[in-house]
Each structure stands twice: as structure tokens, then as C-alpha cells.
Amino acid sequence: MDRPIRVLVAKPGLDGHDRGAKVIARALRDAGMEVIYTGLRQTPEQIVQAAIQEDVDVVAMSILSGAHNHLFPKVVNLLREEGVDDVLVIGGGVIPEDDIPKLKEAGIEEIFTPGTSTKDVVEYIKRNVKR
């Protein structure tokens, strides 16, 4: 069906600015997606409830504070607890190479580190949405 991909762009954790998240939001919009932007300092619980209410195809999280090892998997687990299994979860931000395998194992399907072009993110989403 010809419908726009819906993406929740969220910033979990306590770090203070969302420039990166806004750049991604605009790039996704320009690629024809509907971006639900929820702003700063979201708890994993809020992200998951918003993802459910908005019926998104993708949850894209960005984090700079270093809390990714805790917060990213928490979101995936809460989604699973709610029975949500058709949402693509991706993450971005300042994330050390060493942490990436563990995060992928936890169910974050792709991690984009600084320097990734927004075009790659768009392409990745288009190829990997689950419905």
C-alpha cells in the first residue's frame, strides 16, 4: 500500500540538546516520511507508549550522554513486553564501536555513529521496515 513510513524520533536520557535528532527528522521528512518528534528527555516508557499510540514503523533514538547501553535495550524490552514485534528500532549518537555488537544482540537493529550520512539512514529504513 502506498502510505508514508512513520518514524518516532526520540531522545532518551538526560543530555541537553537535540540538534542531531532534528537533522535526522528533517532528512526523513524530506524523504517522504511522517516523523513524530517528541523532543528531549524521554523515558523508555514514554517512548514505547508514544510508539504504540502513533503506530510507527520505526523508532529512531539518538543519545549523546553515554547511557545507551541501558536505555536502548530497555526500549526494545518494553516494546516486546507490550507485544510489539513489527517495529524497527535503530539508534544513533556517540556510541563506542565496542558497544555495538551487544546493542545489536539486544535487538537494536542498526546503530549509526557520527559521520553517517542521513541518506544512508533513509536508505536503511526504506530497506528494513517490517510492514
Next chain:
Amino acid sequence: MNLGERLLNGDRRACARLISMLENNDLEAVNIIKELYKHSGNAYVIGVTGAPGSGKSTLTDKLAKEFRKRGKKIGILAIDPTSPFTGGAILGDRIRMNDLTLDKNVFIRSMGTRGSLGGMSRAAWGAVKVLDIFGMDYIFIETVGVGQSEVDIVKIADTVLMVMVPNLGDDIQAIKAGIMEIADVFAINKSDLEGADRTKLEIEMNLDLSEKKDYRPPVVKVSASRNQNIDELVDKLIEHRTYLEETGKIVERRKKNIRLEIMKLAEEEFLNLVMNKAHKGNLFDKLVDDVISKKLDPYTAKDMIMDFIKG
């Protein structure tokens, strides 16, 4: 359990999915709503409109909280424009409503206008039905007041709340452009800033000029961000509802809107039908070519399409 049963059981994912499916004109969802339509009719719809940045989302957040205090379940539909160039949209109203997200008796949904002919109306009408059947007592629809959308809001809302702000020259412009006719309640938001009294006066003067009716829209000064005077505004919204209900005007209003909705639905489907038929065998393309080369004119081309449909 199918989606419809899950919706009746208060399943939030079913609610969300049905809204999406209706938005995409999915027949399965349409059939589910046909089945469940008899369960709708409890919800009262409040349209919230006003200039960009006037504080509609912040105010909706505060209004929802006040209605929650009064024991009501709340649905919120936040509509933002879709880019006509890319078909994409950034839907950012939730930013102002984040602490409602975890309240199980609130359901917030963002929606792009998706630009198609009557698309916003159909999708919004659909979402309202789903939220109504889901059991919401009040449904707020936020639309930005530019162009057609603020006028469109009357076609779906029982009560229209017009959000104004002090010291915006444009307000007066907007008053002239006909919002006086559609507003049932005025909120002067950002009344913590200077000039709110003057704006109130200007609106009151305009109301004095408009023909006397048995209902005069109240003008309430509020500050959404400071959470000031929200309870009074809620009282005024409920007073308008009571007025409509006691005078029977609510039925008139809903009849008018349902008539419009049925027409829109029929119009959309009829147009699709015609165009699909006309597109078969490239009839439509040929006609366009013939008009451009002046062998035909658009009126004759239309006649030929109609003949083709009838014959």
C-alpha cells in the same frame, strides 16, 4: 480476537492500528467500523485552532489535564501539514504533551494532512470514530489556523476553541477573515504577556458587531505555559456544550457534519471510480492530448468521459 473486539476491550495497539488503517483507506478497517458504529456517539469533539505558535498544543495539554481531573477520558488528534513536495511531515505537537503519554486514559495521535483531496477530513473523521468507540469522553483536534484548515475544523468539531494571542497584528486580520463565525469559545493564550486586555477588548468589540444570537462566544484569558485560568476555560467549553444540548442545536450541527462527511466519502469514491474507468485504455491520456492539440476542449472531454461511464 479481531481488531474490533480488541478496540472495544481497550487495547491501545488495536486503537492505533485502526486509526492508521482508516487513514490509509483500508477496507478491513472500514468494515470493522461499520460493525462497531453503534458503539460510537459518546465522545464530544472540541476543535482547537489558531495561528502557528499560539500555544494550541500547550493549551490542549493543560485542558486535557483539567478534564482528567474531572474524571474524563481524553483523545487528542494533532494534525500538522504534510509537505506537498515530498509527502513527508514533521509532527511535533507531542513535544508539549509528553507527560500525558503515560496516562492510560489519554490517547494522543499525530496526523499529517497528506494533501489529498479531502484526505485530512476523511482521516480525521475516521480517527474520531475510533477514539469514540475506544471510549474517550472528549476528543481534542488540534489544527493549525492557516488557510482552509481552520475553517475545516467546524466540519468535525462540536465546539470550536479559537486560540488567540496578545499583540499579534495578524489577529485582527484573522478576525476579518471570518474566524468570528466559527469560534464558539475564544481563549486569549499567553495572557502573561502584555496586551491581553486589549486583544480581549478587540474581540469583544467584534462580537458586539456580529448579529445578536442567543449564544455569545465567551473570551477567556489564559496562560497555558503557566497553567493559569484553565479551569475557567474548561467551564466555558462545557457551557457551550450544555447550550447546544439544551437547545437541541447539537443535533442540527451533527446532522450538518454527517451530511458533509457522507458527501465527501461519496465524492472521493465516485471520482476514483470515474478516473479508474477513464484511465482504462488510456482514454484519459488521449483526451488530454486532444485538448492540448485543440482537437477538443475540456468541456467536451468531460462529456466524453461521462458518456463513457454511462454507456
